[in-house]
């Protein structure tokens with residue numbers, strides 16, 4: 001068992017403000033003063049510890065949150081961004097040059113898929129999409145110019161489990177980096193400790209958990225983060241997807257309860273999965289022993305955070321999925337909405353929403369049914385009631 005404890009790593013960080021305020025003061029400044037010109041020029045070169053230059057580069061609020069994210073991941077450093085997509089695109093672009101090659105899991109968040117398959121073409125970066133659970137196909141896809149293997153720990157929306165230690169070995173043997181999106185499994189899995197070089201997050205989801213903002217994070221080595229924000233060549237410094245310090249401050253406060261939320265999301269999802277099995281529903285949940293990635297996930301998990309809050313159920317057709325979601329919303333099971341990691345259960349038909357960027361033939365190839373509903377199970381205090389309402393809905397709609 002993996003004994004890393006991300007919640008304690010976050011809790012044990014001593015972070016307090018200039019007046020002893022338990023929540024560090026929010027930096028409401030775009031720029032910072034210096035008493036000496038030399039200190040300013042040293043800071044420009046990244047040589048002055050504890051000095052801040054300009055908020056697009058660093059600001060104290062973003063530094064607190066970045067340090068907390070790095071502590072959670074067990075990485076040397078972190079950098080927070082204005083969205084999950086900016087974390088993903090910046091991390092990828094920083095590792096790639098024109099003419100390079102990327103291997104990516106075919107099942108990834110639709111925005112990431114679109115970025116890799118449509119946008120990267122502009123820079124002559126070739127992408128091979130593979131079934132990430134088939135390590136042989138990953139090995140075969142490696143080329144001399146492969147610079148990145150990209151995957152999600154538990155993929156969106158099919159909930160396949162990536163073998164991070166093995167993918168890391170494949171990447172290392174070919175001189176490539178492994179970038180892992182851990183949005184679905186914060187605290188549950190710590191990809192950097194399993195060999196990932198860079199870990200990216202949409203903090204919009206579980207990490208913040210309040211659905212009040214969009215944000216992202218990149219975690220990695222000191223060298224990687226420093227080069228990402230280098231004033232001359234750093235992708236994030238130059239593209240500038242800086243997170244607003246007000247938001248950093250509120251996300252940091254929400255991060256302090258993430259472990260408790262993950263445990264409750266996981267307990268509720270497990271309860272629903274067990275009931276879904278009893279009623280013979282077709283579904284995917286990596287917490288169930290029938291799931292093909294169950295043992296692998298167990299071998300990578302940190303103790304005590306559960307198997308996550310995401311379940312995918314297959315209702316066959318988009319019409320049936322829509323009907324079921326509409327009735328579930330009317331009955332109060334949750335909201336028909338994209339996104340995840342909220343206190344309310346959220347559900348959406350992936351093929352027609354968050355994965356609609358993926359062409360239909362590829363959706364079929366990856367095994368994504370048009371009737372797939374992605375459930376982000378909420379923090380329901382009465383999950384038995386929620387199940388009863390779901391079961392009633394399914395009966396009403398019929399098979």
Ligand code: PLP
Pocket residue numbers: 083084085086088109111152156181183184201202203204214215216339354
């Ligand atoms: N990664 C995953 C797994 C996601 O589900 C999403 C959004 O749904 C993103 C990244 C993109 O994050 P954001 O919407 O914060 O840009």
